[in-house]
Amino acid sequence: MVIRRLQNWPFDGFSGGVSELDQLRRDLGHLFNGLSRVNGWDSPAGVYPLMNVSQDSENVYVRSEVPGMTLDQLEVSVTGRNLTVTGERAIPDEQSDVRYHRREREAGKIRRQLTLPTDVDSERVQAKYQHGILMVVLPKAEKAKPKKIAITG
Amino acid sequence: MTTQTQDIQVRDKREVKSDAEQTTPGRVFSPNVDIFEDDQALTIVADMPGVPSENVSIDLRNDVLSLSGVPSVSVPEKEEHVLREYETGKYFRQFTLSEVIDQEHIEAKLNNGVLRVTLPKVGPAKPRKIQITEG
Numbered sequence A: 001m002v003i004r005r006l007q008n009w010p011f012d013g014f015s016g017g018v019s020e021l022d023q024l025r026r027d028l029g030h031l032f033n034g035l036s037r038v039n040g041w042d043s044p045a046g047v048y049p050l051m052n053v054s055q056d057s058e059n060v061y062v063r064s065e066v067p068g069m070t071l072d073q074l075e076v077s078v079t080g081r082n083l084t085v086t087g088e089r090a091i092p093d094e095q096s097d098v099r100y101h102r103r104e105r106e107a108g109k110i111r112r113q114l115t116l117p118t119d120v121d122s123e124r125v126q127a128k129y130q131h132g133i134l135m136v137v138l139p140k141a142e143k144a145k146p147k148k149i150a151i152t153g
Numbered sequence B: 001m002t003t004q005t006q007d008i009q010v011r012d013k014r015e016v017k018s019d020a021e022q023t024t025p026g027r028v029f030s031p032n033v034d035i036f037e038d039d040q041a042l043t044i045v046a047d048m049p050g051v052p053s054e055n056v057s058i059d060l061r062n063d064v065l066s067l068s069g070v071p072s073v074s075v076p077e078k079e080e081h082v083l084r085e086y087e088t089g090k091y092f093r094q095f096t097l098s099e100v101i102d103q104e105h106i107e108a109k110l111n112n113g114v115l116r117v118t119l120p121k122v123g124p125a126k127p128r129k130i131q132i133t134e135g
Helices: A002-007 A018-039
Strands: A051-055 A059-065 A074-079 A082-089 A099-103 A108-115 A126-130 A133-139 B028-030 B033-037 B041-047 B056-061 B064-069 B080-084 B090-096 B107-111 B114-120
Touching (some): A074 A126, A074 A133, B041 B064, B056 B107, B056 B114, B064 B114
Parallel strands (some): B028 B090
Antiparallel strands (some): A051 A059, A059 A133, A074 A082, A099 B033, B033 B041, B041 B114, B056 B064, B064 B090, B107 B114
């Protein structure tokens, strides 16, 4: 399995773009997580909820899949460059006379900290929860925004 | 701190392995579900984050229930990815039902990315007494 992965490594000019590298990075992350469970390290990756981070020139966007929560169960805070999302996902009990066939959905605490790629203006951070996705929009601090430099001849 | 709730563990989304090829691009994942039943109904609860209600389809034919959902586009083109820990894609999962379901009264609700489908059972067939007449 590992050997096949190595052979599939996109040496030819990274044609697959970022996503394949990401996939590899994730795979390695899982490998290390597997090891860390054995050795008892605590690695920051592999903590629920998983996050996708993107940016444009104005903002940093953090998205996370946390289905089935309510607004009062989620808490988002920003300190310096650290974004923290905490909460608790509750799955209410059904009536007692039901028989479960499958229980794959999990309830429990969520706690995630993420270091942001740039400084942000923590006063203007906005968070939105829609369709089970938490989206945090973090406006970049003025000094972190790209500046256009006029070139003089 | 005595009654501590456990932290939710990360689990990878399970990609659907299908013999038939997809006609549209993108990955397909199998949503996590809870399935339970009581005397009246069978209920399926599925996590489908990112899917708006208009993009859910529920189909029951020949005792096979298919749930599918397409998430609304979440990352605009102009944004550049910095970190990608999870993949996004369609959701699809099928179940074979052993009970006879009252198809007219299937109910589905979608709330914060959680789909809840209630499939009422058809009441037990009432024993019909057949009168035997002598003659």
